[in-house]
Amino acid sequence: MPGQKRMDLEAAAKPVSCLGLTFENENARREHFRDLLREHLSNPQFHATPGFPKASDDAIVELSDPPYYTACPNPFMAQLIENAAPDDGNPYYRTPLAVDVAEGKNDPIYNLHSYHTKVPPRAIMRYILHYTKPGDLVLDSFCGTGMTGVASQLCGDASVIKELGFKVDPQGKVFQHGSSDPCSQVGARVPVLLDLSPAATFITNAYNTPQRLLKNACLRRRWRRDSLL
Numbered sequence: 001m002p003g004q005k006r007m008d009l010e011a012a013a014k015p016v017s018c019l020g021l022t023f024e025n026e027n028a029r030r031e032h033f034r035d036l037l038r039e040h041l042s043n044p045q046f047h048a049t050p051g052f053p054k055a056s057d058d059a060i061v062e063l064s065d066p067p068y069y070t071a072c073p074n075p076f077m078a079q080l081i082e083n084a085a086p087d088d089g090n091p092y093y094r095t096p097l098a099v100d101v102a103e104g105k106n107d108p109i110y111n112l113h114s115y116h117t118k119v120p121p122r123a124i125m126r127y128i129l130h131y132t133k134p135g136d137l138v139l140d141s142f143c144g145t146g147m148t149g150v151a152s153q154l155c156g157d158a159s160v161i162k163e164l165g166f167k168v169d170p171q172g173k174v175f176q177h178g179s180s181d182p183c184s185q186v187g188a189r190v191p192v193l194l195d196l197s198p199a200a201t202f203i204t205n206a207y208n209t210p211q212r213l214l215k216n217a218c219l220r221r222r223w224r225r226d227s228l229l
Contacts, residue, residue: 085135134187146204149191156188
């Protein structure tokens with residue numbers, strides 16, 4: 001069976017939840033929100049939004065994976081923010097991050113696509129770990145290829161955090177070496193990524209859908225494993 005067909009069958013097999021709604025599968029979720037996006041696109045005032053791309057409605061819908069990614073100003077943004085982790089009511093306080101941040105550029109994610117102002121995601125992780133907690137919104141309104149989004153999601157990977165030189169206890173608390181006071185907590189943050197360039201946001205969307213990319217790669221290379229069994 002061709003890889004794309006197998007991937008489509010797997011995507012059709014699992015229920016998904018999105019913005020308080022439950023769908024039969026990812027395809028049903030995507031089509032539901034694409035229909036809603038078409039309704040927004042039928043409104044001339046929506047087309048007058050600053051930064052709106054010069055493209056046909058069909059092209060915008062075809063490129064989009066709403067509500068998470070749209071090739072135009074995202075009309076679902078307010079709902080996405082409302083459905084993020086609620087404010088716990090605790091006063092926000094962080095000391096300034098006074099450390100040297102030096103990360104090499106020989107990182108598989110960094111090298112996947114060249115971009116002249118790209119920053120290694122592990123360098124960004126240090127700031128996100130220091131200034132935020134799991135579930136917090138992280139806004140990058142000039143996101144380029146989306147390394148802030150990648151860094152926000154990598155904060156949920158304890159092994160990557162340890163590679164940065166931190167200690168992680170069984171409860172997911174993060175410590176600087178030599179300190180008994182936790183400085184952060186393992187857990188993904190919620191990135192909000194915006195850019196004026198539709199090409200940049202398209203690349204950003206690809207970078208920040210790791211499960212879909214991994215599933216696609218596994219399905220396309222499965223024949224290699226099967227032939228050895």
